[in-house]
């Protein structure tokens with residue numbers, strides 16, 4: 001009896017699940033037919049959202065619609081949806097395809113969006129437009145609030161999973177690409193964050209709060225009649241973390257980065273065009289500004305550059321922008337034209353020095369996971385003698401020896417000692433007047449020191465030789481882990 005009851009329940013369950021599945025497919029089909037008939041019977045209105053406005057600048061609403069549609073669950077039911085690998089491992093993002101139609105419902109009204117892409121022969125560029133199809137009787141009722149809803153929902157998505165982009169002007173302006181957007185873009189994958197940058201902790205806090213207060217100051221800037229932008233100058237020797245800091249700033253603000261290579265900009269108007277093609281919420285970066293200006297390796301004039309820095313141009317391509325310039329040294333620039341760095345043009349100057357004991361400790365914690373060690377005291381003492389190396393060199397040494405913190409710290413000590421000795425030799429040479437600073441003697445002596453922050457190059461070679469010795473010695477004791485650090489050295 002019990003057996004029959006059990007059998008009956010299993011069969012009953014099986015039949016009901018089948019029936020349910022059948023019904024849902026049926027319901028889905030019926031709904032589809034109903035919508036098809038309704039689409040043909042009702043009066044509709046088509047509204048366009050073009051990618052570019054009448055001045056050929058980005059229509060912000062187009063991007064919002066794009067983000068919104070990609071976030072809809074109905075995109076999964078729509079044919080031709082693109083499946084693209086996401087930021088996280090094994091994750092997939094759904095993206096609307098050219099000429100794909102996605103259906104949405106809002107306040108009981110059913111609307112559809114079509115991603116229309118047309119190829120324009122004359123200009124050789126494609127024209128992209130989103131077409132919104134809405135029933136005339138629903139339009140008046142829902143349109144305003146539907147647009148607000150799209151803005152809110154897309155901003156929500158953007159802030160949740162914004163994938164930062166790095167834009168670069170990799171091509172020079174030619175007749176062929178005159179009408180094209182010359183920014184090419186890749187994902188910004190730089191791993192640096194504000195936390196991983198070794199810098200004075202008070203300074204870090206100040207910069208962080210400056211950036212955060214900038215984000216909240218839209219109304220304030222607009223009330224003052226100023227462009228909502230802020231300019232930073234990062235200066236210091238090579239390998240002190242300027243570029244890493246830019247990536248960290250971008251992540252903190254969730255801004256895309258536009259890196260302008262001035263050597264690819266042909267004139268002031270080209271610079272203007274590139275700027276007009278940048279989006280809001282972006283970081284506009286000019287690296288090594290001093291090199292471009294002093295070596296005159298750009299055809300952009302100082303006036304063109306000053307206009308750009310003042311944000312006259314940026315005011316007509318949307319605001320909420322941060323401009324960041326990097327330099328090895330401010331002195332040369334101040335000699336050429338001190339107004340380049342005047343207050344208002346550059347709002348914040350941040351110096352990136354070579355390593356001190358505090359930045360060493362941050363790097364030791366980041367690279368070796370060390371908060372304290374018996375050799376820290378010795379490292380501190382060497383820093384007190386004035387010896388230093390760049391954070392880039394310091395972190396390289398630590399990463400190469402990460403299998404053995406003891407060996408890493410000993411290598412750091414050796415590097416600092418060699419640097420100290422080299423500095424003593426240099427100052428002795430200066431005293432003895434062996435070097436003259438004309439061009440011919442520079443080539444002769446360039447093995448001894450290279451100007452402008454590269455004075456550690458020969459020293460580094462010596463250090464590298466030394467690492468080899470240290471590693472060979474320690475390999476006998478350490479065994480298998482040394483193989484690991486050996487392969488690091490090759491890379």
Ligand SMILES: Nc1ncnc2c1ncn2[C@@H]1O[C@H](COP(=O)(O)OP(=O)(O)OP(=O)(O)O)[C@@H](O)[C@H]1O
Nearest residue numbers: 196197198237238239240241242243244391392395
């Ligand atoms: N202050 C720092 N904190 C943490 N890491 C640093 C720091 N400075 C340099 N590094 C490390 O050194 C490497 C080189 O740094 P980065 O490219 O940011 O230096 P830079 O100042 O931009 O040099 P350059 O003037 O030559 O362009 C980075 O990969 C980073 O890991």
Ligand SMILES: [Mg+2]
Nearest residue numbers: 242243244287
């Ligand atoms: Mg750099």
